[in-house]
Structure formats: structure tokens, C-alpha cells
Amino acid sequence: MARNEQLIRQHKILQLLEYNRFGRTIDELRAELVNDLGLTRLHGRTVRRDLEALQAAGFAIQTDNVERGKVYKLGRTSKGVHEIGISATELISLSIGRELLYPLMGTQYWRGIETFWNKVKDVIPDGVFEHYDRYRKTLYVFGSPSKSYEHHEGMLKTINRAILDHRILEITYAPIGKPPSTRRIEPYGLAVYQSSIYVVAAAPEVTEPSQRLRNWKLDRFRHVVALDEYFKPDPEIDLSDRLGRSIGIFSGESPTLVKIRLGQRAAAWVGEDPWHPEQQIEAGDDGYSILTVPTSHPREVLPKVLSLGTEAEVIEPAEFRDAVAEAVQQMAAKYFSA
Structure with a gap:
């Protein structure tokens, strides 16, 4: 058994009890743990010992006898521990972050986001939510890919x-x-x-x-x-x-510093929407600028440079310049082959 397996299991038990206010039996908890954690086996006695350990640690886990048997659930004292105050401005920020995470919809991460969002809406005063709702209609989030995991x-x-x-x-x-x-x-x-x-x-x-x-x-x-x-x-x-070393998802021990010659408009665009926190743009006397940016692979630079059209030219290193040149040549061959 891994050293932290018990901690993972107990944390999951708290989540399950938090999601189910009517409580769960030992067998129900065991089945959900096996499913959610991908276990091959788990004995009910282990679940009972985990519950007892959580109770000993101070979590208000209570028991109740219902028609389907003895159930375990979080007591009221646990509900109040996480109560927070939130302003309309904070609520707007939270809702924007939630919309940016739509690709996680359907996963366990999204359930956590939605659970927290619903809790926040339940505890805030009506006036705060009305104020939020009015101002939230002035701001819209676009551009997130329509994909889900x-x-x-x-x-x-x-x-x-x-x-x-x-x-x-x-x-x-x-x-x-x-x-x-x-x-x-x-x-x-x-x-x-x-x-x-x-x-x-x-x-x-x-x-x-x-x-x-x-x-x-x-x-x-x-x-x-x-x-x-x-x-x-x-x-x-x-x-x-x-x-965080490169402009894209490729990673490596030592990213390459790529130099790109930018026209005035391209320099302004890259200044407004930076490719990387450590990028540098140096203006030249000829009206052009040189962008220096760290990257780990030519495929990270290619779509960004092509999106700027004739306003951008990779200067060095040669490997990156050649990769862009090859792509441009192949594109030109397709467009002018007729």
C-alpha cells in the first residue's frame, strides 16, 4: 500500500459525504470509493476505520439509522466551517474563471467547481447577487474552444x-x-x-x-x-x-531564444497580447522591431508567426527560420499549383 493511500481515501470520503446530505452507508461509500479511485478491492472494515479516524481528527461525522441502514453524514458544525463572505466584484471574477474552465465540464474537477459555485450562491445575500447579476451582464467571455473532457x-x-x-x-x-x-x-x-x-x-x-x-x-x-x-x-x-519556460506546451531543460523581425502593427499586437512573460521587443531605427522569445520547438513558433502574415519574419536560429520557410513554400505551392 502506498504511504498516502489512506489520506487519499479519507479525503474522498469527506467529499462523498459533503455531496450527499442524506448520508451514505458503509457499503455505499465502499462502492463509490472503488469506482472513483479505481481500486481493485476495498473492504468495508477499512472504510469504517477511515470514518473513525476522521471522527477522531475532529470532523463532525454523525450516524443515523434510516430504512436502508446505518448512514454516515457530516454534521451541522462542519457546514459552518467553510462559510465565507463574498462581494459582487469577487463573484464576477469567480464566474469568469468558471466559464474559462468549461473544457473541464463533466470531469471531477468541474463537479468541484459547480459544487463551490452553488454553495456561494446559496450563502450570499440577495442584494449582493442582484448587484452581481446586473453587472455581470456587461461582460461576456468568448474564445474558449468548444471541447469537453x-x-x-x-x-x-x-x-x-x-x-x-x-x-x-x-x-x-x-x-x-x-x-x-x-x-x-x-x-x-x-x-x-x-x-x-x-x-x-x-x-x-x-x-x-x-x-x-x-x-x-x-x-x-x-x-x-x-x-x-x-x-x-x-x-x-x-x-x-x-x-513556464516556453511559449507553448512543449517543454525542455533549455529553451531556445528565437528572434523574430516584426512590422509596426505586429509589434503592437504582440505587445498587447504577449506570447511569453519573458519576451523582449526592441524597436529599430528602420521602423521594425526585434522580438526575442523563448521556445522549445519550431511547431510552437510556426502558427504564431504565420498568423502575423508578412508582418513577421523569423531571423534566427536557422532551424526555426527553415521550418517557417518550408511551411510557407508548401502553402504557396498549394495556392499557385493551378
């Missing part, structure tokens, strides 16, 4: 458990343009980039340390199983630092 909920549960337990995953992965293959990965975390979810995981067969950690797009997972095999996480890996 609802059908990946089971996979996400398995992946989450493997991340927490440091278990190796066996996946069937289908990259675009290639046949599906079975791989073994060591998952470190999840990343959301432009409304897509990626599993940040190491490929055990890769021996080069700087190349082991990769980002696997969840859309391309066809099957996933958490094996009864464990890995030792690399303490040197900092996901927040690693994922």
Missing part, C-alpha cells in the same frame, strides 16, 4: 490516483498520423494549456535525463491502466518552472 472522466480518475501514488501507467496512445501504441509512463502532474489537458510524465525507456519528461495530450489516450508498479519521483523536477 466529459468522456475522459474515468481516465482522469486513474491518472490522478497514479500521480498521487507514484504508480506507473500503461497507456494506449494514438499520436495524430500514427497508429496507436502501448507505452509505460511515470506521471508527475496534469497541465491545462489552451483548453486542452496534458499529462506531464516521464518515459522510462528514455535514458537522456533532459528528454525523459514529456507532455502527453489526453485527447490521444485510448486506454489507461494504473499498474501495481511504483516509481521514485525525481526531486529536481519543478513542473511550474518547467512548463
Whole structure:
């Protein structure tokens, strides 16, 4: 058993009791734990011991005898612990964040978002909500891709458990343009980039340390199983630092600084909507500017440069310039082949 398995199980029990105000029997909790955590087996005595441990820790878990048997539920004292005050401005900010996370709809993350949102609406005064509702109608959120990971909920549960337990995953992965293959990965975390979810995981067969950690797009997972095999996480890996080094989802130990020549309009656009927090734009005497931005792969630069049309030209390094030139040549051949 992994060291933190009991903690994960007890945290899930609290969630289940919180979602069900009429309580749950031992058997009902056991069945939901097995389903949500992807367990192969779980005894009712283990669930009972977890409940007793939570009660001993101070959680107000009460029991009641009903028609279907003895049920466990959170007492009223637990309800008041999380009460918060919220202003109309804070409510607007929260609702905007909720709309930006629509791609998570149907997953366990979205249920948590909706549960919290409904709790907030239940506790705020009518006047505050009316004020929020009036001002919220002046602001609209657009541009989020119309995709959802609802059908990946089971996979996400398995992946989450493997991340927490440091278990190796066996996946069937289908990259675009290639046949599906079975791989073994060591998952470190999840990343959301432009409304897509990626599993940040190491490929055990890769021996080069700087190349082991990769980002696997969840859309391309066809099957996933958490094996009864464990890995030792690399303490040197900092996901927040690693994922923030480049302008896109590709990651690496040492991103490349790419220089791009921008026209006046393009420089203004990139200044308004930066590609990266560490980008630099230096204006030249000829009316053009040089953008310097870190990136890990030519495929990250290509769509951004092409979107600027003739207003942008990759200067260096040669690998990135050649990648854009090749794409432009192939596009021109298609348009002028007639």
C-alpha cells in the first residue's frame, strides 16, 4: 500500500459525504470509493476505520439509522466551517474563471467547481447577487474552444490516483498520423494549456535525463491502466518552472531564444497580447522591431508567426527560420499549383 493511500481515501470520503446530505452507508461509500479511485478491492472494515479516524481528527461525522441502514453524514458544525463572505466584484471574477474552465465540464474537477459555485450562491445575500447579476451582464467571455473532457472522466480518475501514488501507467496512445501504441509512463502532474489537458510524465525507456519528461495530450489516450508498479519521483523536477519556460506546451531543460523581425502593427499586437512573460521587443531605427522569445520547438513558433502574415519574419536560429520557410513554400505551392 502506498504511504498516502489512506489520506487519499479519507479525503474522498469527506467529499462523498459533503455531496450527499442524506448520508451514505458503509457499503455505499465502499462502492463509490472503488469506482472513483479505481481500486481493485476495498473492504468495508477499512472504510469504517477511515470514518473513525476522521471522527477522531475532529470532523463532525454523525450516524443515523434510516430504512436502508446505518448512514454516515457530516454534521451541522462542519457546514459552518467553510462559510465565507463574498462581494459582487469577487463573484464576477469567480464566474469568469468558471466559464474559462468549461473544457473541464463533466470531469471531477468541474463537479468541484459547480459544487463551490452553488454553495456561494446559496450563502450570499440577495442584494449582493442582484448587484452581481446586473453587472455581470456587461461582460461576456468568448474564445474558449468548444471541447469537453466529459468522456475522459474515468481516465482522469486513474491518472490522478497514479500521480498521487507514484504508480506507473500503461497507456494506449494514438499520436495524430500514427497508429496507436502501448507505452509505460511515470506521471508527475496534469497541465491545462489552451483548453486542452496534458499529462506531464516521464518515459522510462528514455535514458537522456533532459528528454525523459514529456507532455502527453489526453485527447490521444485510448486506454489507461494504473499498474501495481511504483516509481521514485525525481526531486529536481519543478513542473511550474518547467512548463513556464516556453511559449507553448512543449517543454525542455533549455529553451531556445528565437528572434523574430516584426512590422509596426505586429509589434503592437504582440505587445498587447504577449506570447511569453519573458519576451523582449526592441524597436529599430528602420521602423521594425526585434522580438526575442523563448521556445522549445519550431511547431510552437510556426502558427504564431504565420498568423502575423508578412508582418513577421523569423531571423534566427536557422532551424526555426527553415521550418517557417518550408511551411510557407508548401502553402504557396498549394495556392499557385493551378
